[in-house]
Amino acid sequence: MSVGAAVSNPLASAWRLIPGAWRQPLTVVGGILAVSWLLIALLAPLISPYDPLAQSAALYQAPSAAHLMGTDELGRDVFSRVLWGARISIPLAMLLVALAFTIGGTLGGLAGYLGGWVDELVMRGADFVFAVPTILLAMAVVAALGPGLFHAVLAVVLVSWPGHARVVRGLVRTTMESEYVAVGRLLGSPTHRALTVDVLPNIAGPVIVLAALEIGNAILLLSALSFLGLGARPPAAEWGSMVSTGAEHFEAWWMGDFPGLAIVSVVLAFNLLGDSLRDAFDPKAIIKARGA
Amino acid sequence: MAFVLTHLVPGDPAVANLGDRASADPVAVRIYREHFGLDKPLPVQYFVYLGNLLHGDLGESEQSQRPVSTDLAEYIPATAELAITSIVLACLLGITLGVIAALNRNRLSDQIIRVVSLGGMSTPQFWLALVALYIFFYKLSWVPGSGRLDAIVLPPPHLTGLFTIDSLAAGQFDVFANSIQHLILPACVLAAFNMGLFTRFTRSAVLEVLENDYVRTARAKGLPELTVVFRHILRAASPPILTVVGLAFGNVMTGTVLVENIFSWPGIGQYSYRSATALDLPAIVGVMLFVAIVYILVNMVVDILYGIIDPRVQLA
Numbered sequence: 001m002s003v004g005a006a007v008s009n010p011l012a013s014a015w016r017l018i019p020g021a022w023r024q025p026l027t028v029v030g031g032i033l034a035v036s037w038l039l040i041a042l043l044a045p046l047i048s049p050y051d052p053l054a055q056s057a058a059l060y061q062a063p064s065a066a067h068l069m070g071t072d073e074l075g076r077d078v079f080s081r082v083l084w085g086a087r088i089s090i091p092l093a094m095l096l097v098a099l100a101f102t103i104g105g106t107l108g109g110l111a112g113y114l115g116g117w118v119d120e121l122v123m124r125g126a127d128f129v130f131a132v133p134t135i136l137l138a139m140a141v142v143a144a145l146g147p148g149l150f151h152a153v154l155a156v157v158l159v160s161w162p163g164h165a166r167v168v169r170g171l172v173r174t175t176m177e178s179e180y181v182a183v184g185r186l187l188g189s190p191t192h193r194a195l196t197v198d199v200l201p202n203i204a205g206p207v208i209v210l211a212a213l214e215i216g217n218a219i220l221l222l223s224a225l226s227f228l229g230l231g232a233r234p235p236a237a238e239w240g241s242m243v244s245t246g247a248e249h250f251e252a253w254w255m256g257d258f259p260g261l262a263i264v265s266v267v268l269a270f271n272l273l274g275d276s277l278r279d280a281f282d283p284k285a286i287i288k289a290r291g292a
Numbered sequence: 293m294a295f296v297l298t299h300l301v302p303g304d305p306a307v308a309n310l311g312d313r314a315s316a317d318p319v320a321v322r323i324y325r326e327h328f329g330l331d332k333p334l335p336v337q338y339f340v341y342l343g344n345l346l347h348g349d350l351g352e353s354e355q356s357q358r359p360v361s362t363d364l365a366e367y368i369p370a371t372a373e374l375a376i377t378s379i380v381l382a383c384l385l386g387i388t389l390g391v392i393a394a395l396n397r398n399r400l401s402d403q404i405i406r407v408v409s410l411g412g413m414s415t416p417q418f419w420l421a422l423v424a425l426y427i428f429f430y431k432l433s434w435v436p437g438s439g440r441l442d443a444i445v446l447p448p449p450h451l452t453g454l455f456t457i458d459s460l461a462a463g464q465f466d467v468f469a470n471s472i473q474h475l476i477l478p479a480c481v482l483a484a485f486n487m488g489l490f491t492r493f494t495r496s497a498v499l500e501v502l503e504n505d506y507v508r509t510a511r512a513k514g515l516p517e518l519t520v521v522f523r524h525i526l527r528a529a530s531p532p533i534l535t536v537v538g539l540a541f542g543n544v545m546t547g548t549v550l551v552e553n554i555f556s557w558p559g560i561g562q563y564s565y566r567s568a569t570a571l572d573l574p575a576i577v578g579v580m581l582f583v584a585i586v587y588i589l590v591n592m593v594v595d596i597l598y599g600i601i602d603p604r605v606q607l608a
Contacts, residue, residue, distance in 0.1 A: 026403060131584040133545035139568035140576050220416055224550055227418045228565065243419050247554070250430055260419030267414035275410060275492075 030272025037266050041086040050077035052084040052237040060252050070254035072245065074235075078254060081237035082262050088238050090266065092153055093218040097211050099157045100218075104164025105207070111165065112172030113195065123169070126162030134159045135224065142230040149222075149238070152231035156221050160214065167210050171203035178202075213274035216267040223263055239263050351574035355567060360578035363563060368582070369453025370440060371552070371559030375544045377479040382486035383537060389487075390494025390533075391521060397499065405491060412488030417547050421481045421554040428477060435477050436470075438556035445470050478555045482547045486540045493536045497529035504528070530601050538594035545583055 040047070049068075056075035063070045069078035111122040129137065134156075141155035142148075175181060181198045189197070223240030225231040232238030234245075239259040246256020353360050386409075393405040428434045436442055440455055448458035448467050456475065459467035501507065502525065510520045548561030556562075560579060567575035 026406060130542070131587050132580050133542055133549075133583055135546040135549050136564050136568065136576075136579065136583070139549070139565065140571075143568045143571055216414060220414075223416055224418060224546075227416075227550070228553070230569070240416070240418075243416070243422065247422050250426060253426060256419070256422055260416060260423070263416050263419065264411070264414055267416075268410060271410045271414050275406075 024276055026272055027276035030269045030276065033265055033269035034273055037086055037090060037269060040083055041090045044083045044087050048077075048080035048083040050080040052076065052081045053235050060249070062252075063254050069258040070252065072242075072252075072255050073249060078242075078258055081242060082239070082258050084237040085239045085242065085259060085262060086266070088149070088232065088236065089219050089222065089263075092149065092222060093215050096153050096156055096160070096218045096222070097214045099153075100160040100214070101164045101207075101211055103157065104161035104166075105168045107161070108165030108168030109172050109195075112169035113176065113199075119169070122165060126165050129159055129162045132159075134221065138221065138225060139228070139230060142225060147230045147233065149226070149232045149236070152222055152225045155225070156218060160218070160221075163214065164207075164210065168203065168207060171206060172199060175199045175202050209274055209277040212270055212277055216270040216274070219263065219267050219270075351578070353567070353572055353575040353578075355570045355572040355575065360574050363575065364560070364578055364582055367558060367560045367563045370557060371548055371561060373440075373454040373456065373475065374478055374482065374552070374557060374559060375541070375548060377475055378482035378544060378547075379486065379537065379540065381479060382483040382490055382540070385483070386487045386490025387494045387526075387533065390491040391498055391526065393491065393495045394498035394502065395521075402495075405495075409488035409491035412484040412491075414488075415484060417481060417485060418550040418554060420484055421478070421551050424477055424481050425554070435473055438474075440474050440557065441467070441470055442474075478551050478557055482544060482551050485543055485547060489536060489540060489543070490533065494529065494533050497532045498525055501525050501528045527601065531598055534594050534597055534601075538591050541587060541590050 054076060056071070058067070058071050059073060059075045061067050061071040061075075067077050067079065069082060072078055072081070107122045111119040137159050138152070138155040141158055142151050145151040145154070176199065181194055184194055184198050222231060223238070223243075226238050226240030227244045229241070229244065232241045234241065239262050242259035243256045243263075246252070246259070249255055351360055352358065353363050356363055389405050389409065393402045393409075396402050425437065429437045441447060445467055448455060448462045448464050451458045451461055455471040456468060459465070459471060507520065507524055510524045511517075515523075545561070548557075548559060549565050550561070551557065552559050552561035553565055560582070564576070564579045566572070567579065
């Protein structure tokens with residue numbers, strides 16, 4: 001009977017093939033949101049009704065059928081600018097996490113594997129960055145290099161590598177202590193083989209989860225720097241700087257609120273995904289490795 | 293270390309502080325450099341700085357032309373008032389929600405709390421601050437707009453620098469009410485992120501405790517549910533929660549930079565933003581030192597509290 005039901009409903013059986021963590025309704029919501037934003041970032045030139053930089057005589061228009069999210073102080077279409085904003089924030093956040101992970105992961109891996117003074121040096125550096133508030137360090141770096149999106153990315157990389165370094169170091173250390181690595185070494189496998197075959201696959205899962213969680217934070221921090229005038233320069237359609245302009249035109253709420261909502265929904269999507277992934281993998285390993 | 297790092301960056305503080313016109317004039321730049329000792333080589337500057345630091349001299353802010361320690365003393369109480377209020381709010385809300393979520397695991401209330409807490413962690417604070425101002429100040433006029441007090445209200449006599457406590461100590465209840473009105477909105481905005489963080493950590497800490505036999509025993513004895521929650525569950529779950537609360541002081545500092553700028557709150561956040569954009573190195577280093585000291589102190593307090601909660605923890 002139950003077999004028959006499963007066969008007669010292929011959709012339901014396909015649904016059951018998906019791992020448990022992915023079947024949570026909130027995970028599905030997060031996934032759909034994230035995929036939609038990725039599509040928007042890809043297709044913005046095709047789907048946005050106006051040029052995001054094109055000015056017009058229609059200033060401060062409230063949302064209407066012609067301008068779904070109204071127009072701003074230069075008569076630009078807010079809806080198109082919000083769509084184009086995805087092309088700035090999402091790729092940059094991914095680039096940023098990739099850079100921070102490459103630097104932090106390499107340093108953390110070396111620290112965990114070699115131990116000794118390398119470990120000391122890397123971890124003291126990480127502690128230092130942890131003790132200084134992220135935005136303060138980032139602000140100082142951007143102010144020194146000069147405002148600009150690329151400098152903002154560099155600044156956020158500089159403040160976010162230690163998180164990755166700590167996790168990777170912790171994971172490498174626990175994996176190195178495990179019996180299968182010891183057995184591998186006893187069987188005569190060289191260092192690089194022990195690292196790539198025994199250690200790497202075992203730490204990949206938690207590391208990917210951390211990256212997903214970090215993308216949301218990266219978007220938040222980048223847009224905060226742009227809000228403060230240290231990131232994107234006008235006239236670029238960047239969400240943080242759009243909120244900042246909106247703040248100067250209080251009565252035209254649509255200028256700042258829609259870009260703000262865009263940030264919330266993107267970051268929430270990645271946080272929901274990361275949170276579910278963390279439940280799916282071994283959650284304790286990540287929490288312990290993060291030292292929190 | 294902070295000192296070297298901030299000096300390695302390739303901006304020129306003289307140019308940043310003097311403005312375009314003055315920096316075109318080489319004489320003005322030279323006078324400026326000599327005044328702040330910037331003409332000497334970096335190692336010399338460093339040892340001069342360390343020497344001064346030993347007797348509590350953080351140097352002179354290049355922007356306000358006052359000693360950094362004077363600036364810090366003026367701005368720290370405002371930020372302390374804001375930060376402490378927001379952490380207390382975040383703890384109350386976050387721990388309550390976290391316990392409710394864990395006790396109703398995977399039910400509807402757990403899912404709702406999950407969205408609320410992740411939402412708090414996903415909302416940019418600068419935007420939340422603006423929306424809150426728009427609704428509660430601009431539309432509803434429930435709260436005054438910016439600053440720590442209305443312009444016509446005189447600050448209470450200086451005692452701690454926290455206006456709420458000072459005004460109560462002086463018996464000025466109208467000033468107290470006014471400062472609370474000014475404090476409540478920025479504190480709530482600042483609390484949103486940490487509320488989410490505390491909720492998530494409380495939930496997972498409580499879930500871990502719930503599996504223990506002594507919780508089942510306590511319930512089987514017929515103890516009232518509230519006693520079980522407070523005596524047995526929360527006590528055992530508190531070490532990881534405490535750790536996060538300690539680490540959260542870092543998030544608060546990031547939040548204050550944004551929130552203080554929006555609410556014109558005269559605190560460390562605004563000061564550090566002004567100093568960073570003006571490349572005011574003594575001020576930046578001073579703020580970094582102060583925050584690092586707070587960070588270390590808070591984590592020491594957390595370690596001591598561990599020992600009080602869990603007698604098995606021995607302080608080395």
